Amino acid sequence: MDHSHKLVEHFRNAGWLPVSDEAHDEWIGGMAREVVHPEHRATFPVLPEIKEFKRFIESTPEVYMGFHRMFNEKESFLSKHVPHYDRVLEILNKILQEPPAYGGIGAPVYMLLAHAMNNQGGFSTFALKDLNTHFKRMFDKWAIFFSSPDSCSVLHTGEGGWFSKPALAALAENYGELSFEETFVCDPSAKYYGFASWDDFFRRCLRPNVRPIEHADNPNTIGAACESQLYKIAKGVQEMDTFWLKGEPYSLRHMLNNDEFVPQFLGGTVFQGFLQVHGYHRWHAPVAGTIKKIEVVPGAYFCQSPATLHQPNESSPYIHCLAFLSAVNTRMLLFLEADNPRIGLVCVMMIGMAEVSTAEATVAVGQHVERGDELGMFHFGGSTHVLVFRKEAEIEFFDGSNKLGDMIEVRSAIGCVQPK
Known part of the structure; x- marks a missing residue:
């Protein structure tokens, strides 16, 4: 296996890539179909940050042009399910109001924009300072949600839950024979294992006996x-x-x-x-x-x-x-x-x-x-x-x-x- 393939394999195992291109395609297709359903639109109102982002795109010539270029089929490898930036904003609006479930998809916003990043229109646009200011506002909004009790909805043992058997195995895979609860500070008998939010779970602490300092007395x-x-x-x-x-x-x-x-x-x-x-x-x-x-x-x-x-x-x-x-x-x-x-x-x-x-x-x-x-x-x-x-x-x-x-x-x- 050459250097490039090894790197991709490691990146996929680290959770940054979907388990397959088919899984990625299925995920985007499902999201694209869901966000246009009337029931979904009633459940997920458009966030002010998304409205501001849309106004920014359409009022800034170079950004408006860039978003059209990155979704031009002749110039990109974009999924057939997301032909225009309006659909991207609808999916982004959904992502920002839900905690990510455990599964075969990587970081959701990256998964949404990965194709757009891989062409000149995406590069020229995503490098703009003002555009990244809007991304920060959206992620600050997401951070508030992730730090709230509402984000605990994916902390369960069922399919897609972060305490399901496959999830717990993945979370503890680098710790030898130790289980999740033996590796990290938590209380399996408590609701949500004692975590107050999804972010609280994701920034969990190691137990004191896990990952001791090697050669602690050697200053070199x-x-x-x-x-x-x-x-x-x-x-x-x-x-x-x-x-x-x-x-x-x-x-x-x-x-x-x-x-x-x-x-x-x-x-x-x-x-x-x-x-x-x-x-x-x-x-x-x-x-x-x-x-x-x-x-x-x-x-x-x-x-x-x-x-x-x-x-x-x-x-x-x-x-x-x-x-x-x-x-x-x-x-x-x-x-x-x-x-x-x-x-x-x-x-x-x-x-x-x-x-x-x-x-x-x-x-x-x-x-x-x-x-x-x-x-x-x-x-x-x-x-x-x-x-x-x-x-x-x-x-x-x-x-x-x-x-x-x-x-x-x-x-x-x-x-x-x-x-x-």
Whole structure:
């Protein structure tokens, strides 16, 4: 199996892709038929954010043109079920008022827009700043719903429920013989296992005995910040590079939003992994040290690298864009000054992928953390993360943490700085 097929397989297993193109087609077709039914329209009133988005599309010439281009059959690979942006808005309106059921479909808004992202019209439009402002308003509305008790409707043991046998098996698949309730803090005897909302369930905590800190007494050790699969390790990273071209070089100035700390990372090392959609979503300190700065960088949500446009859908071009996303997507930067001077400054970067874009820090500037301490969390699903190290921190990455698709256990030892 070649590199590309391995990556797609890992991405599918992580829940970012539907189980099959047929399942994707069936899902979109079902949604498209449902939203035009009179009973549905009575049950799901059009949200103010959707009305505002429609007005924005139709009053902004370049956006109006872009939405028509991305749904032009001659120019895209769009599903036959969604021929026009009006139907997209109707489906989006439904998605924003329902918690996602467990099943064979990935992140729902991404599944809706995946075809549109894969053409020039989609790229040109989804990169626009004002458009992404509207997406943020919609996702802020979704966040309120996900944090409410009403979102618990999918926390059940029946078909499509997150406590059904197949769902619980998937949620605990990376934890050996441990069951879901042995892995995560919950109460199976309580309603909804004790979770107050769907977001409360998705940002669940590990039990204290799960994922212990490896080599806790060795200050030269680098720990895993997230439960993720390895995407890429790059060394000698440049200050500025052509991050939108094939090969995906990293471009520090763009990744770090022109921060004053950029010079410290020139020629350094980048370690990037992606989280499972249904996985553990809290982040932990890779080293002991002091939080120097926390910054939220607004950016895109559904922007695909131009180097991957028009690739066959089965090749999942979005998975080949994760380095690109580090320079353009909404993200949070946490700068951590390690106690160990051989490690020095580290940037922990949490990047939103598609609608999974809400990052929350649970630490403050000036706070000291030990390796393995919690730094924050993603809300509403998994995403991708990057660790950036200085050139002077000569890191040797361990076996099991240095090859594409390696399953990286949070708080495990992924490498160490070399002694002088």
